[in-house]
Structure formats: structure tokens, C-alpha cells
Amino acid sequence: MAWDRTASPYVGIHIASLLPRDWEITLVHEAVRDVDLEMDVEAVFLSTMDYAAGHTRWLAQEFRARGVKVIIGGLYPTVNPSYFADVADAVVAGEAEGALPSVIADLKRGRLEPLYRSPGPADLAALPVPRYDLVETRFRAPMSYEATRGCPFACSFCILSALPSPYRRRPIPRVVRDLRAVPASWSWTQRRNLVLWDNNLGADREYCRELCEALVPLKLWWGTQTSIDTITKESARLLGRAGCRVVYIGLESLSQGSLAASNKRHNQVRKYKEKIGWLHSNGVLVMSFFLLGLDGDTRAYIEELPGLIDDIGVDIPIFSFPAPLEGTPFRRELEQAGRLLPGDLNGAMDGSALVFRPRDISPDELELAYYTCMRRTHHPLRAARRVLRHSTSQLSTLVMAGYTNGHYTAFERALARRGIQRIRQRGPWPGPAFSAPQVASLPRLTMPDAESPAPL
Secondary structure (H helix, E strand, O other): OOOOOOOOOHHHHHHHHOOOOOOOOOOOOOOOOOOOOOOOOOEEEEEOOHHHHHHHHHHHHHHHOOOOEEEEEOHHHHHOHHHHOOOOOEEEEOOHHHHHHHHHHHHHHOOOOOEEEOOOOOOHHHOOOOOHHHOOOOOOOOOEEOOEEOOOOOOOOOHHHOOOOOOEEOOHHHHHHHHOOOOOOOOHHHHHEEEEOOOOOOOOHHHHHHHHHHHHHHOOEEEEEEOHHHOOHHHHHHHHHOOEEEEEEOOEOOOHHHHHHOOOOOOOHHHHHHHHHHHHHOOOEEEEEEEOOOOOOOHHHHHHHHHHHHHHOOOEEEEEOOOOOOOOHHHHHHHHOOOEOOOOOHHHOOOOOOOEOOOOOOHHHHHHHHHHHHHHHOOHHHHHHHHHOOOOOOHHHHHHHHHHHHHHHHHHHHHHHHHHHHHHHHOOOOHHHOOHHHHHHOOOOOOOOOOOOOOO
């Protein structure tokens, strides 16, 4: 499997904090190491999303064959709990905090129910300190946290549109308490770097301002996620002063029509460049996904996209096909229009496989334009220019720009090369006769050897 030691195991250390303290717990994060199927355990808690659902089923079957109790939760089990009904002793639908007390009590009695539903949104003020002691220090970014939960928007392709819940904030004194609880045994860089896995940290402007002020004395370098509408001159200044060095912003598209079709009208393309400039002025890098194949995208738009991205100043551009996640309005629209490939789509939900017929461009044209766009955007000279625009910034920003661009340039170009190889092996886009399992069975897009640069 492909390991990514920059990934932070927040779900694991959070769920572990909700379990009895007298239990012996082992945290395994598969982005870093494979699961030992022979480990000596009585119960296994698995958290999963759609693209890993098939793998999760396999893990559950392997452990249950040995008599180990298996409890499965996460985003995908919440929208489709029946998918795991035959392989799990219990499925948890909804936020774990409300359901776990019953799961734990029943597990102790040896009588698990097949399905547990959370009674409602969790109270973030009542959450304990994450189990940082369980984190393997081989992680490059082991300190991860969640200050807020939810998002006020409902973009049609986002999983949160299928799981509506109120936007909540953890009390700032609790945030500071938890971040100060990181073990002193961790290295200086591990204690200094933080990832806030919030869906939209800046949605509550006043809370974000107070949080930034509280983080200043901690002297951390951190990254988070917010929506572009939350960026003002003042919020950019506060983020930079508090130590934020990279912010993920879901720009998604530079086509206003495509954004409107995705219920993302709060994104105003004409304001992108100015707002990104405010972040750059305060030493904050901008990472963004661009979804290619939204309704409204044309071949001409995709061909222009590398230059458009250069113009607005995104530092770390990443590309994906829109994934028709189960339960989302985007998925329902495609199903109703007969534009979705048949079969189990889970194995193709990582964004690297096209599993629906786009509206304004042919599938074959979209696939080729997609991979060409990736190679052009991540040409080494373009990546170098993205780094050098921060040559007069503070050292931490320049180092972050160099590291992230080096990593994503290699990864995105590798993805493009393997994608083109996969298209050649498969032939023309399959259309309705080609099932999603067949798409998923094609060679995975893992990192190959280095390749020669593509034209700018």
C-alpha cells in the first residue's frame, strides 16, 4: 500500500479518548503501516469512508474469522450502514460520541446490537483530551485536532450535504488545554506543527478571531481549512500572526457557472485573486482542489486552467474528478439523469477515476484534458515559480512552499502518467455497459518513477 506519514490520525486518537481508560488500546493508522491481522485483540474499531469501504469489509471479515468483535463507523457507514451489516458485529451511524456509551456497555456484556444510531450532534465542550500517547512518532505531522465541526454550506458534491448537522465550536480554553497536552517526548518539530481538521474554521468570524489570538502564545506552525468568503484583510492578518502557514480553501472551480450548478454561490471567482493576495501578504500559503467535470466545465476552460491558476496565485493546486458520493445531491442528480456508471462505485471514489458522463464535454475529452492539465500545472518550472513568489516571505513560509510543491508536483505528475497509461489499457470511455467494479479493477494510480517534464 502507499504510505503517507504526513497524515494525522485524529479520528483514532479522538475515538480512543472516549474508550475506558483501563482498556489496552493499540492505534493503527494505515497511512503509515499495515494492519497486523494476527494481533491479539478482543475487539476492533474501524472508521472508514466510501473509497476504503471495500477494504474495510475485507478487514472486518479477516478479524471476525478469528472471533474478534468488529465495530465499524465513520462517514460511509453513516450514509449506508447496510453495506457492512453482514461483516460487522455492530455498525455505528452518526457521530461516535453519542453512540459509544451504549456500544461500550454492550461490548462488556457480550451482546452487541447490529446497529447503533447517534442520538444527535455531539457537545464539543464535553470532549476529553485526545490520546496523543497512542500516536506513533513516525508521523511527520502527528499533532492533529478539531476546533469546530460542520459547515454552514451544503455544496452538492460534499459529503456534509448528505449529513446535515449544526456548526459547532469547541470552547477555546479547551482547545488550548488540549494542544498543551502534547507529550514532551515528541520531537521539537512534531510538537511545533499542527493540523486543524476543521471543515470550515472561519465560518464563525468572531470565534476564529478569538482562536487565532489564543494560538499566538503557543508559537505553533499550523494549517487548516476554511471557505474563501471568510478571508478578509483582517482574518488573513490574524491567521498569519497566529502561525497559520497553509490554508486549504475549496475553490473547486474558476467557472462561476460550474460553482452555481454545485450550490457553491458563496464562492465569487472575481474575488479569488485579491483574497489570496491578502493571505500571501501575511505568509499564508493557499492549497486548493479543482474539480474537473462539473456541469458547466468545457474543454476550453480546462485547457485555460493552468494559466488561470497561475494568475490567481494558488500555491498548491490539486486536481480531482468530482466524486458522486452516496447521499449527496450530486449523486442523486447523476442517477436521475442516467449519467452514472452502474455497479458498486466505492472502489472508484478516490477522485482519480471518471465514473459519470459529464454534461458539456465528452468523457474521453475530459479524461485527456484532466491529465494534461495536471502535467502542465505541475511542470517543474511552474512549481518553481510558485515557490519563488515567496522568496521575500518569512523562512517558514518559503520552506513550506518548497516542501509542498515538491511533494505535490511529484505526486500529481505521477498520477497523470499512470492515468494516461490506464486509459490506453482500457480503451475508449466505457459508457453504460462498463461497470464501476471494472473501473476500480484497473491499475491503481500509485507513485511511479520520475518522468520527463511536460510542456508548459
